[in-house]
Amino acid sequence: MKKTITHYLFHGFALGCLIFGLIMTVESKDVQAATTKYVTASALNIRKAASSSSAKVGTYSKGTKVTSYGTSGSWTKVKYQGYYRYVLSQYLSSTKPVTTYTRYVTASSLVIRSKASTSGTKVGSYSKGTAVTCYGTSGSWTKVKYNGTYRYVLTKYLSATKPSVVTTTYTRYVTASSLVIRSKASTSSTKVGSYSKGTAVTCYGTSGSWTKVKYNGVYRYVLTQYLSATKPIASVSTYTRYVTANSLNIRATASTSGKKVGSYGKGTAVTCYGTSGSWTKVKYNGSYCYVMTSYLSVTKPSVNGSDIVNYAMQFVGNPYVWGGTSLTKGADCSGFTMSVFANFGYTLPHSSVGQRTCGTGVSWANKQPGDLICYEAINGVSHVGIYIGNNQVVHAGSAATGIHVSTANYRPVNCVRRIVK
Numbered sequence: 001m002k003k004t005i006t007h008y009l010f011h012g013f014a015l016g017c018l019i020f021g022l023i024m025t026v027e028s029k030d031v032q033a034a035t036t037k038y039v040t041a042s043a044l045n046i047r048k049a050a051s052s053s054s055a056k057v058g059t060y061s062k063g064t065k066v067t068s069y070g071t072s073g074s075w076t077k078v079k080y081q082g083y084y085r086y087v088l089s090q091y092l093s094s095t096k097p098v099t100t101y102t103r104y105v106t107a108s109s110l111v112i113r114s115k116a117s118t119s120g121t122k123v124g125s126y127s128k129g130t131a132v133t134c135y136g137t138s139g140s141w142t143k144v145k146y147n148g149t150y151r152y153v154l155t156k157y158l159s160a161t162k163p164s165v166v167t168t169t170y171t172r173y174v175t176a177s178s179l180v181i182r183s184k185a186s187t188s189s190t191k192v193g194s195y196s197k198g199t200a201v202t203c204y205g206t207s208g209s210w211t212k213v214k215y216n217g218v219y220r221y222v223l224t225q226y227l228s229a230t231k232p233i234a235s236v237s238t239y240t241r242y243v244t245a246n247s248l249n250i251r252a253t254a255s256t257s258g259k260k261v262g263s264y265g266k267g268t269a270v271t272c273y274g275t276s277g278s279w280t281k282v283k284y285n286g287s288y289c290y291v292m293t294s295y296l297s298v299t300k301p302s303v304n305g306s307d308i309v310n311y312a313m314q315f316v317g318n319p320y321v322w323g324g325t326s327l328t329k330g331a332d333c334s335g336f337t338m339s340v341f342a343n344f345g346y347t348l349p350h351s352s353v354g355q356r357t358c359g360t361g362v363s364w365a366n367k368q369p370g371d372l373i374c375y376e377a378i379n380g381v382s383h384v385g386i387y388i389g390n391n392q393v394v395h396a397g398s399a400a401t402g403i404h405v406s407t408a409n410y411r412p413v414n415c416v417r418r419i420v421k
Contacts, residue, residue, distance in 0.1 A: 037076070037092035039064040043137065050075035050086040057085060061136040061143075063097055103142070103158035105130045109207065116141035116152040123151055124185075125207055129163055172211070172227035174199045177237075178275065185210035185221040192220055193277040198232055216277075241280070241296035243268040246310045254279035254290040261289055262328070265311040265343030267303040270296065303344050305370020305420055309388045312340045318403045320396045325350065333384050336396040336403060337372060340386065346419055352382040359419040367408075367416045376412040383411065 039060045047054040050072045058080055060066060066087070069077040075086040105126045113120035116138045124146055126132060132153070135143040141152040174195045181193040185207045193215055195201060201222070204212040210221040243264045251258035254276045262284055264270060270291070273281040279290040321330025327339050334355055338348040348355055356374045367373070373393050375383040385395025385406075393408045 035068045037066045037068045038096040041091040044091045104162040107157040110157045112151045173231040176226040179226045181220045196274040242300040245295040248295045250289045266307045267344045308370035320402045333396045352384040359417040372417040374414045376414045
């Protein structure tokens with residue numbers, strides 16, 4: 001059958017329409033709206049084409065935000081490093097997964113960086129055996145949270161099992177006059193105490209410019225530059241402080257569990273030999289002892305009669321010893337009053353008669369707590385005590401009574417003397 005030109009033109013037009021329709025169909029499938037997806041696999045392979053046999057060009061870590069440019073079968077089209085690539089759709093989700101896991105540091109000191117690169121700023125470090133909460137990986141880096149901010153460490157120095165850590169200790173000596181002890185290896189962390197010059201410190205390794213120590217049973221940190229392998233020759237630098245407590249305990253060691261060896265009264269001037277944590281080193285009866293620093297002041301506090309009474313009353317029940325001046329081991333009447341006032345910086349003679357001329361005389365009617373009550377001699381023996389108020393006096397009476405409380409006018413009174421004004 002003879003075909004006309006019209007016939008060929010018609011069929012050509014029809015074929016062109018068919019091809020154009022197929023092209024438009026393909027393009028309409030290819031051009032889809034971009035959507036946001038999140039990776040659910042721990043490491044999702046990125047491939048050059050939509051096939052598992054296609055070349056792998058990279059990976060996404062779990063939780064990574066991905067822009068989807070449509071699908072092709074079981075694959076999703078994404079853009080990676082400026083090129084369209086493909087990942088398996090089954091490992092993408094519209095909601096971001098939150099999954100953390102624990103790993104342990106295997107390096108002796110693992111650097112923490114601000115970004116996933118060796119050029120990232122070093123913001124800290126983890127010591128060997130540290131348990132780290134991880135938030136996925138990015139290439140050869142693992143995402144962690146440090147001081148409240150997401151940071152990165154090299155994944156190869158992390159392990160699912162905790163490595164054995166051999167604790168090797170060594171001794172160093174403090175070279176600074178007062179070395180601050182901090183809660184963490186940072187100058188911005190809390191100050192928890194201090195070491196005085198020459199202190200022998202047991203060390204548990206270093207972290208950057210810091211050395212790990214144990215203070216009050218807890219691991220703490222001090223700056224390594226102020227430690228030395230040899231003990232420095234400590235120069236003894238003393239200073240004066242004044243007691244602000246009515247009665248400040250003196251202890252054999254720098255601890256509340258240390259043996260109490262004596263006490264200082266309010267206003268006492270104390271020679272100090274430095275501090276150890278919350279304690280100040282003093283010399284008492286020829287031996288180094290300790291008192292709490294919080295009860296010492298650069299300025300001398302005012303002392304009143306009530307302070308004298310409160311201090312004196314703590315020795316009631318202690319023995320009377322003729323000629324003695326010890327408030328704990330034994331004192332006679334004037335030795336007792338002399339030692340009580342000495343704790344507040346007042347000097348009295350060791351004589352009941354001699355104390356009649358100390359301070360300022362006041363009338364019986366105007367007596368106040370803290371005044372001396374001087375008595376007339378009986379059988380040639382005078383007596384003295386401290387008025388405590390309520391018509392009562394505390395005094396070292398006799399071997400039979402020891403230091404005790406009596407009625408203020410239990411025997412004839414010679415005079416009343418006011419020492420503290």
